Amino acid sequence: MIIRARYVLPMDAPPIRDGNVLVEGERIVAVSSSGAIPDVDLGEAVLFPGLINAHCHLDYTDMLGLVPWRGDFRDWILQITALKKQWTEDRYLASINHGLAELARTGTTSVVNIECYPKLVARLAPTPLRVWWCVELLDLTWSEDSRRMVEHADRWLKTQPRGGLAPHAPYTTSAPLYRLAARTAREHGWLLTTHLAETRGENEMFRLQGDPVSLAELGVLGTNCVAAHGNHLSDAEAESLARAGGSVVHCPRAHRFFGRGEAPWGLWRRAGLNSCLGTDSLASNESLDLRAEMRTVTQFPARDVLAMATVNAAKALNCEGKLGKIAVGSWADLAAVPLDGDPYESVARSEKPVCFSMVGGKVVQQ
Ligand SMILES: [Zn+2]
Numbered sequence: 001m002i003i004r005a006r007y008v009l010p011m012d013a014p015p016i017r018d019g020n021v022l023v024e025g026e027r028i029v030a031v032s033s034s035g036a037i038p039d040v041d042l043g044e045a046v047l048f049p050g051l052i053n054a055h056c057h058l059d060y061t062d063m064l065g066l067v068p069w070r071g072d073f074r075d076w077i078l079q080i081t082a083l084k085k086q087w088t089e090d091r092y093l094a095s096i097n098h099g100l101a102e103l104a105r106t107g108t109t110s111v112v113n114i115e116c117y118p119k120l121v122a123r124l125a126p127t128p129l130r131v132w133w134c135v136e137l138l139d140l141t142w143s144e145d146s147r148r149m150v151e152h153a154d155r156w157l158k159t160q161p162r163g164g165l166a167p168h169a170p171y172t173t174s175a176p177l178y179r180l181a182a183r184t185a186r187e188h189g190w191l192l193t194t195h196l197a198e199t200r201g202e203n204e205m206f207r208l209q210g211d212p213v214s215l216a217e218l219g220v221l222g223t224n225c226v227a228a229h230g231n232h233l234s235d236a237e238a239e240s241l242a243r244a245g246g247s248v249v250h251c252p253r254a255h256r257f258f259g260r261g262e263a264p265w266g267l268w269r270r271a272g273l274n275s276c277l278g279t280d281s282l283a284s285n286e287s288l289d290l291r292a293e294m295r296t297v298t299q300f301p302a303r304d305v306l307a308m309a310t311v312n313a314a315k316a317l318n319c320e321g322k323l324g325k326i327a328v329g330s331w332a333d334l335a336a337v338p339l340d341g342d343p344y345e346s347v348a349r350s351e352k353p354v355c356f357s358m359v360g361g362k363v364v365q366q
Pocket residue numbers: 055056057195228280281
């Protein structure tokens with residue numbers, strides 16, 4: 001199948017005017033300027049690599065507007081915990097399905113999803129999206145139950161095409177659970193994703209005893225580490241995470257929801273940290289539209305912001321060469337928007353809705 005658009009954004013090369021992308025099976029086999037008659041002519045549109053949401057909680061999609069921010073992070077988490085107890089499995093299923101549908105509509109083709117209820121996944125309608133189901137783990141204090149939690153997640157992940165382990169955060173997850181999750185993830189090549197340094201002083205928030213431990217002691221350092229937020233990493237922590245090949249995920253509108261100031265871009269950049277974008281959940285955001293996140297990041301050129309949601313995220317997922325670029329050999333995960341001025345700005349600045357998307361050579365939206 002040949003797809004043509006006024007501009008194609010390969011990401012590792014300049015925009016191609018009147019670009020043709022030849023897709024065979026699930027992969028891209030040629031990218032060129034014009035040539036043969038296309039099967040799909042997108043006209044005045046920009047074709048770009050499908051977006052990768054590097055931090056999301058689909059479970060909470062239907063919590064939109066239900067968890068107000070009252071100025072205290074602990075209070076906000078406790079509100080969610082209370083709401084979760086009231087929700088039935090069917091409510092969660094609907095919530096996850098709504099989230100997947102919204103991602104698909106808005107040009108996201110891959111998502112790192114923190115999942116509290118992996119047993120529900122078998123009951124979902126098959127999704128065309130690539131979902132890294134990352135099983136949430138938390139224990140407050142280590143016990144035999146913590147070990148069983150990891151064993152259970154381990155067994156389940158072996159039935160999935162991709163996924164990871166998600167120890168929740170240093171203030172809700174014991175150090176032994178972190179270490180076991182990290183070791184298990186490393187052994188199987190799964191992601192290890194966790195909320196890290198989201199708020200100042202968070203280690204004291206829930207865990208009343210015990211000293212704060214280093215990232216190395218938690219075992220999270222590695223190329224498979226996807227750290228959400230990282231707002232209060234020290235220079236040394238950011239550098240050690242970067243040196244280990246880990247990534248940080250900024251969630252711009254959730255950041256704003258909590259009234260946080262400028263994200264520590266300078267720190268992340270100095271440390272050489274690979275930075276990605278995520279939506280977090282709708283308990284702290286308005287939508288799962290990653291382009292709306294991009295529009296919030298105005299400090300950098302549109303091309304760099306798009307790279308965070310494509311090239312950088314592909315690196316975080318250890319999927320370089322398969323995701324994040326329109327290049328020969330990559331999976332045909334693509335999206336398009338109407339051309340609206342500059343091609344990069346059409347994606348990262350314009351609000352015109354996504355008009356086409358494809359995952360693994362299968363059209364999702366047209
Ligand atoms: Zn989160």
